[in-house]
């Protein structure tokens with residue numbers, strides 16, 4: 001049985017109205033994220049929704065404040081290798097600074113991981129900073145190899 005506190009912090013899919021509930025401000029706690037116009041938000045939201053199975057953005061709304069306090073996304077990559085297998089890529093995980101340490105990050109990661117598993121992915125991968133390694137280990141992930149990147153801007 002979930003406590004009444006937990007019932008007020010449920011994981012759900014991103015909704016169009018989440019822009020007015022602090023979704024962009026939450027992403028700004030993660031990385032460079034300029035303000036997004038309502039039109040641009042709606043266009044991107046609809047674009048993602050048209051590919052909803054392969055692009056899942058999850059959030060946790062605090063029912064008491066009506067604010068989005070956690071988010072994360074998973075992209076499902078369809079491959080030729082591994083019998084035309086699929087891989088989940090977890091991205092853009094952040095919990096509001098005032099809500100950290102309440103297991104919300106773990107809740108989001110578990111939901112993203114379960115989603116990828118339910119679609120038949122043979123693995124889920126993500127990049128993280130050294131500081132967050134222990135967090136992901138608590139979520140059942142382990143370190144493997146290294147990350148490479150080339151930025152265009």
Ligand SMILES: CC(C)(COP(=O)(O)OP(=O)(O)OC[C@H]1O[C@@H](n2cnc3c(N)ncnc32)[C@H](O)[C@@H]1OP(=O)(O)O)[C@@H](O)C(=O)NCCC(=O)NCCS
Nearest residue numbers: 093094095100101102103104105106128131132134135138
């Ligand atoms: C990393 C982050 C998502 C963790 O979210 P959170 O809700 O505070 O984490 P949780 O409360 O779910 O923690 C789950 C477990 O991991 C541990 N943990 C969390 N962050 C940790 C860290 N940085 N180092 C070590 N352990 C950590 C918690 O103590 C908890 O342990 P327990 O299950 O034994 O009690 C959050 O701190 C955050 O948003 N940071 C800024 C953005 C960021 O770095 N995002 C990740 C990008 S890769």
